[in-house]
Amino acid sequence: MRVLLQTVTEARVEILKKTVGQINRGYLLLVGFTGEDNKEIVDKMVDKILNLRVFADENRQINLSIYDVNGGILSVSQFTLYADTSKGRRPSFTNAMRPHEAEELYNYFNEQLEHKFGKGISTGVFGADMLVHSINDGPFTVMLDSEEIFK
Numbered sequence: 636m637r638v639l640l641q642t643v644t645e646a647r648v649e650i651l652k653k654t655v656g657q658i659n660r661g662y663l664l665l666v667g668f669t670g671e672d673n674k675e676i677v678d679k680m681v682d683k684i685l686n687l688r689v690f691a692d693e694n695r696q697i698n699l700s701i702y703d704v705n706g707g708i709l710s711v712s713q714f715t716l717y718a719d720t721s722k723g724r725r726p727s728f729t730n731a732m733r734p735h736e737a738e739e740l741y742n743y744f745n746e747q748l749e750h751k752f753g754k755g756i757s758t759g760v761f762g763a764d765m766l767v768h769s770i771n772d773g774p775f776t777v778m779l780d781s782e783e784i785f786k
Contacts, residue, residue: 636672636680636740636781637716639665642689646709646769648759655765656757661706663769667716668732668740676781677740681747683784689775697775701752708748711759711767712741734762 640662647657664684690699690706701708714737718726731737738761749756759765 636669636676637667638680638684638779639713639716640684640687640689640777640779641665641769642772642775643709644770644772646767648709648711648757649766649768650760650763656709656711656759658707658709658757660704660772662701662708663767663771664708664710665713665716666710666741666744667713668737669717669730670732672732672740672781674740674743676785677744678747679785680779680781681744681751683779684748685751687777689777708752708756709758710741710745710748710756711765712737712761738762 643658643661643663645657645659646663647654649655662684685702686700688698688700690697690701690704692698714728714731715726717731718728719730720726732740741761745756745758759767
């Protein structure tokens with residue numbers, strides 16, 4: 636499982652010029668799955684995301700969590716996080732989880748985020764052609780890869 640986490644001052648997802656998810660300050664999460672992922676990995680990733688301290692405090696030190704800043708979360712499915720560009724000029728996506736299985740894990744991920752976060756989150760629509768608008772705060776972007784974090 637890979638999650639590209641960006642701290643943002645605002646973010647939104649549009650489908651056919653209609654906003655389907657939107658937040659102010661918080662996390663924009665681009666979420667992708669591979670064949671070995673499961674609910675146990677998702678649970679660990681949710682805990683990691685919610686407890687990361689990646690927001691600046693009053694002394695401009697990166698010391699605050701999403702809870703501390705009362706931030707929002709926008710979660711967007713992103714199978715392209717598993718693009719393999721090692722051969723040729725066109726990316727291969729064979730490492731990405733099959734769509735039906737990935738959608739189930741993505742829905743589970745969002746349910747667990749919402750449950751453990753204690754308030755609603757915003758999402759994109761799995762498999763849809765989406766426009767993602769964001770203003771990256773910092774910019775601060777972190778790649779979370781379950782294979783590296785949870786060895």
